[in-house]
Amino acid sequence: MKGLKKKRRIQIILVAVVALAISTALIGYAMRDGINFFMAPSQVAEAPPAPTEVFRIGGLVEEGTLVRGQGETITFSVTDGAASVPVAYTGVLPDLFEEGQGMVGTGRYVNGTFEASEILAKHDETYMPKEVIDALKEQGVYEAPDGQVPPS
Incomplete structure (x- = not known):
């Protein structure tokens, strides 16, 4: 009888481990x-991901690169101060999206262009995604807004 209980207990433990x-x-x-992993433009430039890999990229929209009005696709470049990556996005951009502001995009890096499926922009005067701030700090180009304590 004791051997049967021990055998049954071991069977139950094995079934539980397999189920887990x-x-x-x-x-x-x-x-x-x-x-989705986050990458800064300099990381994408150093080691481009595979075209099938979906990831997030963030930085500042580079001044003078935003091109609208060529059909539904909008093109611009995102930079972290060290490198710049061209971005193509088909869709409606957020209302607060503009040059020189922080953004995060989700998509794939295909043939040297980040093809975004989603674009997020700042939501108030001082907001910038934490990942973007960290990437800018790493490059040594982040400046906190006047009177603001930079997030850590």
Whole structure:
């Protein structure tokens, strides 16, 4: 009788471990498309990602590069002060999107151009995404707005 209980307990533990491994694998498989890594323009220039990799890029919209009015596609360049990456976006830009302001885009890097599927812009006078601030600080070009304490 004691041997049977011990055998049953080991079987239950093995089934639980297998079920846990399978559920972990399924969760990881389901989340693979939902995780987007952030890259600064200088990182993209140094080591371009594969055209199939979806990632986020952020920086400042480079002055003089925003081109509208050529169909639905809008083109501009995003920079972190060290490098600049051309961006193409088809769709409606956020109302506060303009040159010299912070932005974060989600998309793929294809043939030397970041093809954005989503563009996010600042939402008030001092907002800039944390990833963009960190990238600008790393390049040594970040300046906090007047009277503001830079986020850490």
